Amino acid sequence: MSAMLETPELPAVFDGVKLAAVAAVLYVIVRCLNLKSPTAPPELVYQDSALSRFLLKSCPLLTKEYIPPLIWGKSGHIQTALYGKMGRVRSPHPYGHRKYLTMPDGATATFDLFEPQSEHCIGEDVTMVICPGIANHSEKQYIRTFVDYAQRNGYRCAVLNHLGALPNIELTSPRMFTYGCTWEFGAMVNYIKKTHPQTQLVVVGFSLGGNIVCKYLGENQANQERVLCCVSVCQGYSAQRAQETFMQWDQCRRFYNFLMADNMKKIILSHR
Numbered sequence: 001m002s003a004m005l006e007t008p009e010l011p012a013v014f015d016g017v018k019l020a021a022v023a024a025v026l027y028v029i030v031r032c033l034n035l036k037s038p039t040a041p042p043e044l045v046y047q048d049s050a051l052s053r054f055l056l057k058s059c060p061l062l063t064k065e066y067i068p069p070l071i072w073g074k075s076g077h078i079q080t081a082l083y084g085k086m087g088r089v090r091s092p093h094p095y096g097h098r099k100y101l102t103m104p105d106g107a108t109a110t111f112d113l114f115e116p117q118s119e120h121c122i123g124e125d126v127t128m129v130i131c132p133g134i135a136n137h138s139e140k141q142y143i144r145t146f147v148d149y150a151q152r153n154g155y156r157c158a159v160l161n162h163l164g165a166l167p168n169i170e171l172t173s174p175r176m177f178t179y180g181c182t183w184e185f186g187a188m189v190n191y192i193k194k195t196h197p198q199t200q201l202v203v204v205g206f207s208l209g210g211n212i213v214c215k216y217l218g219e220n221q222a223n224q225e226r227v228l229c230c231v232s233v234c235q236g237y238s239a240q241r242a243q244e245t246f247m248q249w250d251q252c253r254r255f256y257n258f259l260m261a262d263n264m265k266k267i268i269l270s271h272r
Contacts, residue, residue, distance in 0.1 A: 210235030
């Protein structure tokens, strides 16, 4: 009877299936986390000039090898999910004043103004005029983190709230922000120049904001007055050409296209 109750040994083929399943899972993890991607210094494209040499000398980080955080640091998807959606464990909450500007067509543009928390390292008055990414505003966590860091290093910050993006600010004209409209950003910059005539400007744009700030500076040479430099972060250069890429399934691009389109639909419907 005891011999009949003994459990037969598992066949070797079953152990092989388990081993193959584990190997498949590890392969997917390595691919998703992009762990095989080698680290390297950033590729710099610039024209040799006194300014570029000064920047390279002043910012040695630009020529150093980028070492990302372990495990998740090489995956753009995970970085987007963790930082873009969740933010830091304790995201800062800088205190600023909201300004309202009436545009010629009756639209109400808003931006938030944050004063510096310390003296600038060169002792001058410098204001960062910041244009966030698509459908974003000053209350987004990445903007709050950036503004807090800039304030603590002696910069005044003015952050544009894209027209229609703030849920508690109603539209006062039949339009919202678009991919290339610079009207609201220009109105914010003019306000800063008028109310702080001694300040110098650092222009900063994130993603869609990068398109807007570069377009603004190129529309009229007068827009470049008192501008020390412009920083465009993760800018898309052509919306039409990028849309062809976003329709592909490779690297989950079409999924991101769906998320951005869905977010835009929610903003439009909130103002209907």
